[in-house]
Structure formats: C-alpha cells, structure tokens
Amino acid sequence: xxxxxxxxxxxxxxxxxxxxxxxxxxxxxxxxxxxxxxxxxxxxxxxxxxxxxxxxxxxxxxxxxxxxxxxxxxxxxxxxxxxxxxxxxxxxxxxxxxxxxxxxxxxxxxxxxxxxxxxxxxxxxxxxxxxxxxxxxxxxxxxxxxxxxxxxxxxxxxxxxxxxxxxxxxxxxxxxxxxxxxxxxxxxxxxxxxxxxxxxxxxxxxxxxxxxxxxxxxxxxxxxxxxxxxxxxxxxxxxxxxxxxxxxxxxxx
Amino acid sequence: xxxxxxxxxxxxxxxxxxxxxxxxxxxxxxxxxxxxxxxxxxxxxxxxxxxxxxxxxxxxxxxxxxxxxxxxxxxxxxxxxxxxxxxxxxxxxxxxxxxxxxxxxxxxxxxxxxxxxxxxxxxxxxxxxxxxxxxxxxxxxxxxxxxxxxxxxxxxxxxxxxxxxxxxxxxxxxxxxxxxxxxxxxxxxxxxxxxxxxxxxxxxxxxxxxxxxxxxxxxxxxxxxxxxxxxxxxxxxxxxxxxxxxxxxxxxxxxxxxxxxxxxxxxxxxxxxxxxxxxxxxxxxxxxx
Amino acid sequence: xxxxxxxxxxxxxxxxxxxxxxxxxxxxxxxxxxxxxxxxxxxxxxxxxxxxxxxxxxxxxxxxxxxxxxxxxxxxxxxxxxxxxxxxxxxxxxxxxxxxxxxxxxxxxxxxxxxxxxxxxxxxxxxxxxxxxxxxxxxxxxxxxxxxxxxxxxxxxxxxxxxxxxxxxxxxxxxxxxxxxxxxxxxxxxxxxxxxxxxxxxxxxxxxxxxxxxxxxxxxxxxxxxxxxxxxxxxxxxxxxxxxxxxxxxxxxxxxxxxxxxxxxxxxxxxxxxxxxxxxxxxxxxxxxxxxxxxxxxxxxxxxxxxxxxxxxxxxxxxxxxxxxxxxxxxxxxxxxxxxxxx
Numbered sequence: 001x002x003x004x005x006x007x008x009x010x011x012x013x014x015x016x017x018x019x020x021x022x023x024x025x026x027x028x029x030x031x032x033x034x035x036x037x038x039x040x041x042x043x044x045x046x047x048x049x050x051x052x053x054x055x056x057x058x059x060x061x062x063x064x065x066x067x068x069x070x071x072x073x074x075x076x077x078x079x080x081x082x083x084x085x086x087x088x089x090x091x092x093x094x095x096x097x098x099x100x101x102x103x104x105x106x107x108x109x110x111x112x113x114x115x116x117x118x119x120x121x122x123x124x125x126x127x128x129x130x131x132x133x134x135x136x137x138x139x140x141x142x143x144x145x146x147x148x149x150x151x152x153x154x155x156x157x158x159x160x161x162x163x164x165x166x167x168x169x170x171x172x173x174x175x176x177x178x179x180x181x182x183x184x185x186x187x188x189x190x191x192x193x194x195x196x197x198x199x200x201x202x203x204x205x206x207x208x209x210x211x212x213x214x215x216x217x218x219x220x221x222x223x224x225x226x227x228x229x230x231x232x233x234x235x236x237x238x239x240x241x242x243x244x245x246x247x248x249x250x251x252x253x
Numbered sequence: 254x255x256x257x258x259x260x261x262x263x264x265x266x267x268x269x270x271x272x273x274x275x276x277x278x279x280x281x282x283x284x285x286x287x288x289x290x291x292x293x294x295x296x297x298x299x300x301x302x303x304x305x306x307x308x309x310x311x312x313x314x315x316x317x318x319x320x321x322x323x324x325x326x327x328x329x330x331x332x333x334x335x336x337x338x339x340x341x342x343x344x345x346x347x348x349x350x351x352x353x354x355x356x357x358x359x360x361x362x363x364x365x366x367x368x369x370x371x372x373x374x375x376x377x378x379x380x381x382x383x384x385x386x387x388x389x390x391x392x393x394x395x396x397x398x399x400x401x402x403x404x405x406x407x408x409x410x411x412x413x414x415x416x417x418x419x420x421x422x423x424x425x426x427x428x429x430x431x432x433x434x435x436x437x438x439x440x441x442x443x444x445x446x447x448x449x450x451x452x453x454x455x456x457x458x459x460x461x462x463x464x465x466x467x468x469x470x471x472x473x474x475x476x477x478x479x480x481x482x483x484x485x486x487x488x489x490x491x492x493x494x495x496x497x498x499x500x501x502x503x504x505x506x507x508x509x510x511x512x513x514x515x516x517x518x519x520x521x522x523x524x525x526x527x528x529x530x531x532x533x534x535x536x537x538x539x540x541x542x
Numbered sequence: 543x544x545x546x547x548x549x550x551x552x553x554x555x556x557x558x559x560x561x562x563x564x565x566x567x568x569x570x571x572x573x574x575x576x577x578x579x580x581x582x583x584x585x586x587x588x589x590x591x592x593x594x595x596x597x598x599x600x601x602x603x604x605x606x607x608x609x610x611x612x613x614x615x616x617x618x619x620x621x622x623x624x625x626x627x628x629x630x631x632x633x634x635x636x637x638x639x640x641x642x643x644x645x646x647x648x649x650x651x652x653x654x655x656x657x658x659x660x661x662x663x664x665x666x667x668x669x670x671x672x673x674x675x676x677x678x679x680x681x682x683x684x685x686x687x688x689x690x691x692x693x694x695x696x697x698x699x700x701x702x703x704x705x706x707x708x709x710x711x712x713x714x715x716x717x718x719x720x721x722x723x724x725x726x727x728x729x730x731x732x733x734x735x736x737x738x739x740x741x742x743x744x745x746x747x748x749x750x751x752x753x754x755x756x757x758x759x760x761x762x763x764x765x766x767x768x769x770x771x772x773x774x775x776x777x778x779x780x781x782x783x784x785x786x787x788x789x790x791x792x793x794x795x796x797x798x799x800x801x802x803x804x805x806x807x808x809x810x811x812x813x814x815x816x817x818x819x820x821x822x823x824x825x826x827x828x829x830x831x832x833x834x835x836x837x838x839x840x841x842x843x844x845x846x847x848x849x850x851x852x853x854x855x856x857x858x859x860x861x862x863x864x865x866x867x868x869x870x871x872x873x874x875x876x877x878x879x880x881x882x883x884x885x
Contacts, residue, residue, distance in 0.1 A: 048766065070765035079766065086763035088756055098749075099756050103768035105749060109777070112748040113741055119748060126749075167767055286678035288685075334858055343677035345865050347624050348818065351681075352857030355811060359851025470807060474689060477682055516693045519686045526683045527671045 001025050002078070002171045002202055007046055007056035009039075016042045018226045020056070023219075024171060026202040029193050031213045033206075034223035035247055040206045041083060043223070044175050047204075048080045049073040061170060074103055077170035081160045081177055083206075089149025093139065093159055096148040097130035100166025133162040137192070154185050161192070171202040178209040190216045214238065222246065256386045258507040259500065264392040266499020267399040269518075271454035272476030273483065273491035274406070275447035281423040281486035282443035283436075285335060285346060289354030291473025292361075293448050297323050297455025298464035299361050302370035312375055316456050323452025324445050326357065331444040336437070354469060361466035374460040395457045399492070402450060406488060415442060423486065471515070478522035484535025493533065574746065577826035578739045582732070589728050598724040599796075600840050605731045606792050608832035609738045611816040612825055613785030616742055618814075619822030619867075620751055621778040622758030623669070624681040627688025628813050631661040631783040633695050633805030635790025637702050640711045643794075650714050654791030658784050665783020666776050673775040688810050695802040708801025711794050722795070731792055735829075738785055742825045745781070754778055786813075815853050818860050821870035830869050 002024040009017040017039045024030040032040050045051040047058055049070040058066040060076045068076070079100075088096040105126075107119045134144060137158040143151055148159060157177060164172055174193075178186045186209055193216050197203050207213050213220060213234070220237045222230040224246040230237055237243055276290045300322045304315035334353050338346060374391040381388050410416035421429040422439040430436055455464070455472075462468075479498045483490025498518050506514040525532060585605060592598045610632060617623045639657035642648040648656070672683050695702050703709035713722035714730065721730055745751045756764035757774050765771050794800065816835045821827020839845045845852075856868075864871030 050762065050765075069770075070762070071768050071770045074766060074768040082763065082766075086760040086766075088759045088763065090759060091752070091755060095752060099752055099764070099769070100767045102749065102753065109750065112750045113744050115744045115748060123748065163763075163767060286682070288681070334862070338862070342865070344618070344622055344624060345861050347678050347681045348814070348861040348865075349858055351626065351811075351814070352854050352861060354854070355850055356854030356858060359848070359854045363848060363851050470685075471689075474682075474686060478686070481679075481682070512697050513693065516690050519690045519693075522686045523683055523690065526675065526679055526686075530675055530679060 001059075001061065002047075002204065003057075003059040004043070004047060005057050005059070007043065007053050007058075009042060009046060009051065009053050016226055017046065017053070020223070020226070020228055022221050022228065022231075024202045024204045025218075026061075026170060027197050027200050028218040029197050029203040029205060029216045031205040031207060031217040031220045032223060033208070033210070033213055033220060034229075037225075038223040038246075039226040040223055041175060044080065044173055044206055047073075048078060048173060074167055074169075077168075078173065079164035079167045079169035079171070080173040081157075081164055081175055083175040083179065085153075085156060085160060087148050087156050087160060089147065091148050092145050093134065093148045093151060094127060094130050094144045096159060097133055097162045097166050098126045100133075100163040101126040101129060103167050130162070130166060133165050134159070137162045137165075138188070153180055157181070157189075165196075169201060171204060172196060173204045173206075175206050176208060177205070178207055178212050186212050254507070256384070258503050260383075260386050260388055260392070262500035262503030263496060264395050264499070265503060266496035267396045268454055268458050268495075269475050269479040269498050270399055270492045270495025271402065271450055271457070272472055273479035273495050274402070274488050275450040275454075276473075276476050277480040277483075277486055277488055277491040278419075279443045279447045280480075281488075282419050283335075283440045284340065284426075285350070287447070288347060288350040288473065289330060289357060289469075290447060290451060290476060291469035291471070292354045292357035293323050293327055293451035294455040294458070294472045294476070295361065295464075295466065295469035296326055296357065297452030298372075298459030298468075299365055299370075299455070299466060300452075301456040301459055302372040302464035303365050305372045306370055312373055315372075316375065319456050320449060320452040323455070324448040327444045327448025327451070328441060330357075331441060336440070354473070358466055358469055365466065367466060369463045369465045370459070371463050372456075372459050375457075389461075391457070391460050395461075398453060398457060402453075403492065406446075410488075419443065474522065475518050478518045478525075481525050481530070481532050482521060484532035487532075487534050490532055490534040572747075574824045574826050575743050577824070578743060578829065581826060581829050582736055582739070585732060585735075586728075589725075595724050597840075598728060600837060602724060602728050602731050602796060603793075604833045604836035605728075605735045606789050606796060607813070607816065607836050608829040609735055609792070610786040610789035610813055611820070611828040611832040612738050612742045613782035613789075614813050615817050615820075615822060615825060615828035616745060616754070616785075617778050617782035618817055619824075619828075620746070620754040620758065621775060622677065623775060623778060623782075624677055625684040625779075625782065626681055626807070626810050626814065627684035627686070627691070628782070628786050629805045629807065629809040630688045630691035631665060631786035632790040632793070632809060633691060633802070634661040634664060635787030636794040636800065636805070637695065637709070637790075638787075639791035639794045640709050641701060643711050644709070649717070650711075650795060651716060654788065654795075657791040657794075658787040661787025661790065662780045662784035665787075666780035669776045669779035670772060673772045685807070685810075688807055692802065692806045695805050702802060705802050708799060710799035713798070714795035722798075727796065731796070734788060734792060738788065739825055739829070741781075742785075746823075746825060750777075811853065815857060817867065818857055819868050821867035821873075823866060824870060827867055827869045827873075831867070 004020065004022040007017050007020040020043055022032060032043065034040055042051065046053045049068050049072065052067060057064060060078060063076060065073060065076045088099060105122060107122050112119050131144065139155055139158050143155060148156065151159065178189055181189060190212050193203050193205065205213065205217065217234055219231065220234055221228050222237055222243045229246060230240045230243050272294055276287060279285055279287050297319055300319035301315055304310045304318055305312060330353055334349055338349065375394045376390050378390050380390065381393065410420055418434040419439045419442060421432065421434055422436050426436060475498065479494035480491050482498060483494030498521065502514050502517050505517045585601065589598055589601055592601060610628065614625065614628055617625055635657040638660045639653045642653040642656055643650060668687060672680050696705050713720055714727055715721055721727055753764065753769045753774050756769055757771050761771050812835055816831040817828050819834055820831025860868050
C-alpha cells in the first residue's frame with residue numbers, strides 16, 4: 001500500500017496541504033479529485049519527491065519514503081506522469097521510453113564509457129522492452145522512430161505512460177492524464193488503467209474528468225482547500241453533500 | 254584614510270548600482286538575463302570619448318548624445334535579437350545575448366578603435382574638500398546621478414501608468430497581458446531604460462577609469478554581482494548590492510591587496526550563487542532539482 | 543486502441559526469446575562515429591600534405607582545440623550546461639602540467655595526466671552546488687569562475703609566471719624519446735584526440751548520453767525515471783573539465799612557452815564558437831568547428847581585427863536560426879533535400 005499520512009505543506013502565507021491522508025492499494029485504481037486549487041498537484045509533487053512536505057509521511061509498501069529526491073522515489077517503485085506533459089521531445093519515441101529503463105540498468109558507468117558487450121546486450125534488451133510497452137500502449141510502429149515531440153498530443157500522453165511503466169513501478173501516479181483527450185480516447189485510457197491495476201499496479205489518478213474517475217476507481221479521495229473532505233467508493237462520494245458543496249458551492253440564504 | 258576609502262567605495266558602488274539597476278529591470282520585466290548589458294555601459298563611455306575627443310564635441314552635448322545612442326543600441330538589440338524568441342529556451346537566450354555582447358564589442362573595435370581613451374570629467378575644477386576627505390567633482394556627478402536616478406525611477410515605476418504596467422508585467426506576465434498591458438512595450442521600455450542608465454554609467458565612469466572597447470565584460474560581471482547580491486529583479490537590491498560591492502572592493506584595495514580587488518566581486522558573485530542565489534532582498538528561488 | 547486485451551502491460555522482459563543486438567533507434571549516432579573516423583583519417587593526410595612546419599603546427603593546434611571543443615559539446619549540447627569559463631580548465635591543465643614538469647621533473651605524459659585530473663576534480667567540485675540553479679545563473683557562475691581563475695593565473699607569479707614573463711616547459715618526450723618536433727607531436731595529439739572522441743562517442747551512443755539529453759530536455763521527467771540529475775550534471779562537468787584540462791596540458795608542450803593572457807575569457811568564447819559553429823550534439827561537428835575556428839586567422843590575414851565582430855554576428859544568427867549548430871543545421875538541411883530528391 002502507498003500510505004500518505006498527515007501531509008502538510010505551507011507556501012509562505014498559503015497552507016496548500018493540511019493533514020492530508022490518502023491510501024492507495026496495489027491492484028486498484030485510486031482517484032484524487034477536487035476543484036481547482038484544492039492541492040491535488042501539490043500532493044502529487046510531494047509524494048513523488050519534487051516538493052518537500054513540512055510534516056507527515058509517505059510509506060511505500062511499508063518502507064518510509066518521505067523526503068526522498070525524485071529519482072530515489074522512482075527506485076522505491078513510484079512512477080509518475082506530468083500534468084503539462086514533460087516529454088523528451090528531441091529524442092525518438094522509442095528512446096524516450098528507453099530512458100524509463102534507467103532504474104533497472106546494471107552496467108556501470110565505466111562499462112558504458114568503454115561500450116563493453118554487456119552494454120550492447122543491455123541496450124538491446126532496453127529497446128526491446130520499450131518497443132513492447134509502446135505496442136501495448138497502442139502506439140503504432142510508424143511513430144517509433146519519429147521525434148517524440150512531433151507525435152499527436154494523445155500519442156505523446158501514451159508514450160509518457162509507457163515511459164513511466166518502463167520503470168516497472170508498484171504505483172503509478174497520473175497527473176490529469178485525460179486532459180485534452182476526447183471521449184473515446186478517455187474511454188481507452190480508462191481501459192488501460194483498469195488493465196494496469198489488474199496486473200498488480202496501484203494506480204493513483206488525479207483527474208477532473210469525473211466520468212472517467214467514476215468508471216475506473218475503486219476508491220476516491222476528494223480534496224478541497226488543502227484537505228481531504230471525503231473518501232470512499234464512487235457511489236458514496238457522488239452522493240456526499242460536502243463533495244457537492246465543494247464543487248458547486250454552498251447555497252446562501 | 255578610512256574615510257577616503259569609504260568615499261571612493263561609495264563612488265565605485267554608485268557606478269555598480271547604476272549598472273545593476275538597468276540589468277535588473279530588464280530581468281524583472283522580460284525575464285531575460287542580458288549578457289550584453291556590460292556593452293551598453295561600454296558604449297556610453299566609448300561614444301562619449303569618441304564624440305568628444307575625435308569629433309571635438311563639448312561634453313555638454315556629447316554626453317547626452319552618447320546616452321541617447323545607447324538607448325537606440327539597446328532598443329535595436331531587443332528588436333533584432335531578442336523579440337520573438339522562445340522564452341523557455343534559456344540556453345539559446347544566454348547564447349544570443351552573449352553573441353550580441355560580442356557583436357557590440359566587435360562594432361566598437363572596428364568602427365571606433367582599440368585605443369584607451371580618457372574623456373574629460375563632466376565639469377572641470379579641483380576636488381572638493383568635505384572634512385578630511387577629498388572628493389573629485391566627477392565623483393559628485395556619479396553619486397548625484399545615482400540619487401537623481403533613484404528618485405526618477407521611483408516616480409516612474411510608482412506613479413506613472415507606464416511604470417505600473419512594467420511592474421504588473423514583472424509580477425504576473427499573463428495577468429498583465431489579460432489586463433491589456435502590452436508586454437512588448439514593457440520590454441522595449443525596459444531595454445531603453447537599461448540603455449539609458451547603463452550608458453550614463455559608462456559616460457560617468459569614462460573620465461575616471463577610461464573608455465575602451467574591451468571593458469564591457471568586466472563591468473558586466475560587476476553589475477551582475479551587484480544585482481544578484483541584492484536580489485535579481487529588485488531595483489532597490491541593485492542599489493544596495495552595488496554599494497556593498499563598491500565598499501568591499503575599496504576596502505580590499507585599501508587594506509588587503511589592490512591586485513586582487515577585482516577578484517573580490519567575482520568571489521562574492523560565486524558565493525552568492527552557491528549559497529544564497531536569491532540574494533539579500535530577493536525571494537527564495539524554487540528548487541529546480 | 544489496445545490491440546491485445548490479454549497483453550501484459552507491466553512486463554518488460556522482451557517477448558522475443560533471443561537477446562537481440564543493440565538496435566539503435568537513432569541513425570545519427572553511427573553517422574557521427576563514421577564522420578569522426580573520416581576526420582581522424584583526414585587530419586594525418588592534411589599533415590602529410592602540409593608544406594611547412596607552420597601549417598603542421600596549425601593542424602596540431604586545431605586538434606588540441608578539438609579535444610576541448612568535444613568536452614564543451616558534451617556539456618552544452620548534451621546536458622545543456624552552459625559554461626563560459628572553460629578557459630579556467632584549459633589554464634589549470636596547462637599550469638599544473640608545467641609546474642609538475644618544471645619543479646618536479648615529472649614525465650610529460652604523467653604531468654599532463656595529473657593536470658587533466660586536477661581540472662576534472664575542480665570541474666566536478668564546482669558543478670555540484672551549481673546544478674540546482676537555472677541556466678543563466680550557471681552561465682554567470684562559470685563566467686565568474688573563469689575570470690577569477692584568469693586573475694589568479696595572471697597574478698600568482700610564483701606558480702604561473704603571470705603575464706610576464708609567463709612560464710615555459712621542456713620538450714615533450716616519452717621515457718626520454720624526443721617527440722617534440724611537429725611531425726612527431728602531431729601523432730601524440732592525434733592519439734589523444736582519438737581517445738577523447740572514442741569516449742565522447744561512447745557517451746553519445748549509450749544510456750549515459752541519453753540521460754544527459756533527458757536532463758537537458760526535462761529535468762523533472764529525467765528525475766521521475768530514476769536519473770540522478772545532480773550526479774549527471776556533475777559527471778558531464780567533470781568530463782568536460784577533464785578534456786579541456788587535457789587540451790591545456792597538450793597546449794603547454796605545443797607552445798613550450800606561454801603566459802596568462804592565453805587563458806582569458808577570449809578562449810572561453812572561442813570554444814563556444816567552435817561548438818556553435820559545428821554541432822551541439824555531434825562529436826564530429828565539434829571537431830569540425832574547432833578546425834574552422836583555428837584556421838580562420840591563417841586564411842584571412844586581417845582576421846584578428848574583425849574576429850570579434852564576425853564571431854558575435856555569427857553566434858547570434860546561428861543561435862537564432864540554427865540552434866543545434868551550423869554544420870549540424872547544414873547537414874540536416876542537406877539530408878532533407880536529398881530525401882526530397884529521392885521521392
């Protein structure tokens with residue numbers, strides 16, 4: 001389980017996160033939703049190591065992981081995508097995904113500088129693995145040697161997920177992956193997420209697309225103004241008056 | 254002796270402040286670190302010297318003309334090199350401004366020449382005695398110009414529409430655009446100011462430290478050091494940083510070693526970048542990884 | 543759409559059983575190596591065709607600069623680390639080499655090796671604290687560092703001889719065998735350039751180079767896939783400093799006598815020009831750039847007077863319109879034209 005406990009973060013005068021508690025299990029899709037400014041992205045950045053929390057803890061399958069730099073969070077088995085698509089635009093699509101294999105490389109720096117046969121072998125394996133992932137994510141072969149930045153937006157999103165999957169994560173954090181996707185693309189994404197969960201990954205989804213969230217999530221955490229105001233199964237959350245108020249605002253007498 | 258060191262430190266510091274202010278205003282308005290800024294300063298001195306010495310134009314005319322020349326140079330620099338460049342490609346931005354600086358230096362070398370010139374002080378006459386300290390007239394001009402400039406700049410940024418627009422762009426670029434403020438106009442004004450203030454600094458400095466096509470980069474790093482020491486983007490910081498830097502240099506020259514005094518500002522710059530990049534008055538920079 | 547609903551999305555072991563050879567997705571890397579090989583053959587040919595010792599020495603100097611240019615290419619083109627202070631490492635390499643050779647009578651090769659190592663260590667040391675900063679702060683810091691080192695070189699007379707009288711070294715030799723004539727020294731430098739190009743080419747062709755590119759293109763994404771960004775930057779800085787220090791050491795024995803004026807900001811800018819002119823991402827491009835910049839003063843008599851202006855305009859134009867480097871840009875333009883003709 002990915003256990004996020006009592007996370008608080010303040011930026012100057014703004015309390016961005018206050019005593020946030022979120023749990024995500026393996027083989028499940030967990031969603032974090034909430035109106036803009038609720039702190040979802042901040043939470044994402046804290047979990048993945050890009051922002052240091054003031055208080056609280058992050059446990060990955062029992063191992064304490066708070067305060068680790070992003071590349072170390074990756075080593076604990078937490079992978080992520082980015083809201084504003086951080087793609088390695090000038091690389092070929094396959095190469096961009098190959099970078100995801102970094103965590104699993106065994107060859108030393110010296111071996112790489114000398115380009116030993118082991119390095120050649122490892123490169124071959126990495127490229128094969130990348131191609132498999134691209135195939136599985138439905139990225140057509142014709143795109144594989146093209147410049148990653150030239151791909152259509154929806155494809156780049158898939159490549160980013162493939163890249164994250166290349167790290168063989170236990171938990172995959174997705175930051176608004178459906179942004180900019182149309183209905184059928186969203187539905188396809190939903191299928192992918194369910195498939196990933198089936199294969200054992202704990203998917204954590206930050207999303208605005210409520211329909212997608214309701215369709216694939218086992219558990220939903222709702223955030224507003226930096227705290228979790230509700231958590232439970234989709235049907236429970238949908239009927240929760242606090243959640244409705246947060247999204248639509250309170251009625252005033 | 255000590256008072257003399259302090260006075261000369263404040264004078265040098267005023268020059269550094271003037272260099273830093275223009276640089277910092279461009280950064281705060283356009284988010285461009287202009288590595289060519291030192292050449293605007295160089296141009297001020299070199300043009301003044303050229304007009305006065307080569308063309309026999311009296312200081313009262315050649316100084317303003319030189320400064321206007323720098324404004325034009327700064328404006329053209331922005332229009333031809335930087336306008337329309339992708340803001341996010343910092344590497345290209347650094348390289349383009351570097352190239353611009355080298356171009357300006359090359360232009361001075363080719364069209365004006367490689368001689369070191371000393372144009373006359375703005376007003377002639379013996380140094381003034383203030384207590385136990387002797388203050389040259391040019392020093393009075395330098396410090397006086399800084400004071401006048403601070404007042405004018407304050408008035409511009411706080412009281413005029415143009416100035417408020419520039420501050421708005423500096424605080425939130427996108428919101429300013431939405432409010433109808435033209436970021437391009439703010440950029441041009443920022444560059445024009447950089448040319449004006451930088452050129453004035455160069456002209457003020459030339460009678461004291463000479464005008465030479467090659468001294469742009471040295472002046473630039475001093476200006477960078479002052480601006481970053483005070484907090485990049487903050488004009489008050491530029492003044493504070495400049496004065497501190499000037500005093501430190503003067504004290505080093507007077508009491509430690511005059512050979513390494515130039516190294517002092519550079520070491521300060523390096524130390525600030527390594528230890529506290531936001532400077533004295535700036536905000537903590539976001540951790541970029 | 544997902545093609546095979548049963549396909550395992552999480553397994554990354556290759557579906558094909560046999561381990562396949564490294565299939566390079568980008569053709570350009572092997573083209574880069576071929577071009578480097580061609581250059582390494584062209585240089586000796588030019589040396590043999592050179593009619594007098596002066597032209598030979600220009601060639602040797604071009605190769606020395608090429609080593610430093612390759613180092614900067616890795617730093618700037620691959621990792622996006624702007625350094626305007628490479629002359630500091632050049633000087634460190636030269637002065638440490640000279641000092642060890644003069645004061646302690648070290649074997650020249652050993653002296654050069656230690657000189658390079660010192661430059662590398664300092665490069666590594668300075669990059670770690672700076673790796674957290676934005677590009678223009680790094681540029682400024684390297685600028686400041688370069689000028690500080692110049693001031694030290696110019697004033698630390700007991701160690702460097704300063705600006706006057708400078709320092710000088712004995713002839714280059716290996717275990718007593720005199721290799722100092724241009725004909726012989728050419729091969730020493732040629733070997734060094736070959737090794738440098740080989741290592742740089744290996745960086746470009748493996749995950750090392752890919753990680754650097756990842757850091758340049760998106761440091762957050764690089765970190766999210768497990769790349770230690772600080773360590774990557776420190777590595778490329780160290781390597782760049784090593785190569786530049788190596789150039790400095792070779793330069794010491796090339797010129798035999800030099801003073802601090804060689805190691806000012808002018809050289810840092812020239813190195814930048816070499817990479818900008820050649821290619822930011824191809825080792826062979828950097829070598830070509832170094833060659834062009836070095837021979838320009840020889841080709842154009844009054845070049846020195848206009849050098850600054852020409853350099854400046856060229857840098858602005860190239861960085862605005864062909865930001866991967868001029869030679870690189872021309873190559874890809876040529877490639878596109880050829881492909882269109884073939885349609």
